Amino acid sequence: DAKTTQPPSMDCAEGRAANLPCNHSTISGNEYVYWYRQIHSQGPQYIIHGLKNNETNEMASLIITEDRKSSTLILPHATLRDTAVYYCIVRVGGNTDKLIFGTGTRLQVFP
Amino acid sequence: KAGVTQTPRYLIKTRGQQVTLSCSPISGHRSVSWYQQTPGQGLQFLFEYFSETQRNKGNFPGRFSGRQFSNSRSEMNVSTLELGDSALYLCASSPQGGPGETQYFGPGTRLLVL
Numbered sequence: 001d002a003k004t005t006q007p008p009s010m011d012c013a014e015g016r017a018a019n020l021p022c023n024h025s026t027i028s029g030n031e032y033v034y035w036y037r038q039i040h041s042q043g044p045q046y047i048i049h050g051l052k053n054n055e056t057n058e059m060a061s062l063i064i065t066e067d068r069k070s071s072t073l074i075l076p077h078a079t080l081r082d083t084a085v086y087y088c089i090v091r092v093g094g095n096t097d098k099l100i101f102g103t104g105t106r107l108q109v110f111p
Numbered sequence: 112k113a114g115v116t117q118t119p120r121y122l123i124k125t126r127g128q129q130v131t132l133s134c135s136p137i138s139g140h141r142s143v144s145w146y147q148q149t150p151g152q153g154l155q156f157l158f159e160y161f162s163e164t165q166r167n168k169g170n171f172p173g174r175f176s177g178r179q180f181s182n183s184r185s186e187m188n189v190s191t192l193e194l195g196d197s198a199l200y201l202c203a204s205s206p207q208g209g210p211g212e213t214q215y216f217g218p219g220t221r222l223l224v225l
Contacts, residue, residue, distance in 0.1 A: 032211060043115070043201055043216035044154070051211070087154075098144065098167050099203075099214060101154035 004088045009106045012082075018075040020105050022088030025069045032091045033064060034099070035073045037084040044087065047073065078109045113138065115204050115217035123223045129190040132220045134202030136183050140215075142166075142208030143185040145177060148199040148219075157200075160185055161208050189222075197224045 005023040012018040024033065032051050036044040048055055048062045050071070055062045061074040075082055087104040116135045124130050136143050144167075145157040156169040160179035177187040183204075189196055199221050203214040 034213075036216075041148075041199055041219070041221075043203075043218050046213050046215060049211075049213065098156050098159060098169075099146075099154075100156065101146075103153060 003100070004090055004102045006086070006088050006102060006105045008103065009108070011108050011110060012075075012078045014079060014109055014111050015077055018073075018078040018082065018107060018109070020073040020075075020086050020088075020107065021070065022072070023070045024088070024090045027068050027090050029068075033062065033068075033071050034089040034091050035060070035062065036087045036089065036099075036101075037082075038087070038104075039081075039084040045084075047086075049091075078107075080109050080111065083107060083109045115202055115215055117200075117202050117217040117220050119220060120218065121221050121223075123225065124192050125225050126192055126194060128192050129188060130192060130222060131186055131188045132200055132202075132222075134185045134187075134204075134217060136185070136202075136204030137215055140204035140206050141183050142205045142212075142214075143179055143183060144203045144205075144208075144214060145185070145187050146201040146203065147171070148201060149195075149197070154201070157187065159208060166208065192224045194224050196222065198222060 034049040035047040038044045064071045085104040142161045144159040148154045159167040179185045199219045201219045203216045205212040205214045
């Protein structure tokens with residue numbers, strides 16, 4: 001499975017956009033990029049996923065580079081409740097359902 | 112729809128005992144995966160069940176086992192507990208377990224082994 005690299009921590013001011021980068025240089029053509037977050041040892045919460053195109057939902061936007069070797073999760077207006085560990089995961093295709101979590105980015109949103 | 116539920120939420124056991132954890136997936140979901148989260152190793156995949164069959168397995172010893180019932184509910188069992196088994200055990204479900212599907216996680220069961 002492809003591996004991901006994320007910065008260990010980031011800060012963001014409340015109300016500003018949080019841009020969380022992820023490198024996945026060994027990604028294959030059939031592998032999706034998923035983002036989850038985990039707030040204080042609760043179960044991980046799904047945020048967004050994509051294959052090739054940029055995606056947007058009510059929580060965030062996902063920007064995937066044209067070569068698919070990196071992506072950025074954008075939280076457009078960060079709030080204190082967005083403080084969490086964010087995981088970028090590259091999920092292999094096929095009929096197996098397995099998420100390989102890295103160490104994630106700890107995002108701290110400050111007032 | 113109700114989310115993924117896990118029982119119990121907290122558990123304390125002693126070394127050598129065994130434990131069974133339960134997971135009820137989202138209604139209609141047939142794939143159930145289990146993960147272990149520890150401070151040292153992070154989130155690690157244990158195994159995945161689909162239609163009562165183990166379809167994928169992570170790198171854990173045979174003391175860790177699981178099963179899935181015809182209603183898609185799943186249990187995992189850990190025998191001969193060790194101190195290092197203290198962890199948050201997470202269950203996730205998805206409709207078929209396909210690559211474009213989303214896995215939804217439950218709140219987890221926190222196991223403490225003394």
